[in-house]
Amino acid sequence: MQSIPEVLRTIPLTHYILVSSALFCIGILGVLTRRNAIIVFMAVELMLNAVNLLLAAFSSYFSDPAGQIFVFFIMAVAAAEVAVGLAIIVMIYRNIQSIDIGVLNKLKN
DSSP: OOOOOHHHHHSOHHHHHHHHHHHHHHHHHHHHHOOBHHHHHHHHHHHHHHHHHHHHHHHHHTTOTHHHHHHHHHHHHHHHHHHHHHHHHHHHHHHHSOOBGGGGGGGGO
């Protein structure tokens, strides 16, 4: 096992965990409280970035490149999710002239 990089020796791992958990909690609050579909997608992306930050920190701290490789896969899935999600939002806006999540109950009938 290699030694811990100099940058990570100055910033403890607990700081990365605290920042990542704060970002994840902000993302959860955004998903649960907002009604705008675009804001909900941004909150989901914030949660994915919080997980990416934590994976990269643990990967660097333990000198294991597997976490950083996994970050690239998460970024690829997030890019595909954004492309499909925004396409769905545009089609919903064209049909019902609103991107409010509460209005989407009309689509059940």
